[in-house]
Amino acid sequence: MKRxxxxxxSPRRxxxxxxxxxxxxxxxxxEPLLKQFGxxxxxxxxxxxxxxxxxxxxASAVLESIEANGFYLQMPPTVGEGDDEPG
Structure with missing residues (x-):
């Protein structure tokens, strides 16, 4: 599948x-998502x-979400996500 x-x-987040x-x-x-998104x-x-x-x-998850819901929302990374520092 390709699309x-x-x-x-988002200008807000x-x-x-x-x-x-x-x-x-x-x-x-x-509509509520678009209002929150800006x-x-x-x-x-x-x-x-x-x-x-x-x-x-x-990419597969994005395509599946668009197929099922019409959109895919990517949220900002959480604190510490992607850090190379040992925990």
Whole structure:
């Protein structure tokens, strides 16, 4: 499965991104989520395949979520996520 998606960043929360099908746009994104997200700013458009490497998301999970829900929401990293420091 491959899909042309557009990724939007939230102006309200650093590191929050919304992935949607380029053709469908925000049709299936719930209104309360869009209000919390803020005015979406386009970050990029790409052809996504399950094998594609993404910085902080699993491409297969993104595709599955868009197929099932019409969108994928990437939340900001939690404190300590990605730290190389031993715990």
């Amino acid at each position: 042309l998606i557009e990724i939007f960043r 650093e590191g929050m991104y919304l992935y949607v099908d380029k053709q469908q746009g925000f049709v299936d994104v719930p 005015e979406p700013h386009s970050a990029m458009t790409l052809l996504l395949t399950p094998e594609r490497k993404l910085a902080r998301a699993d």
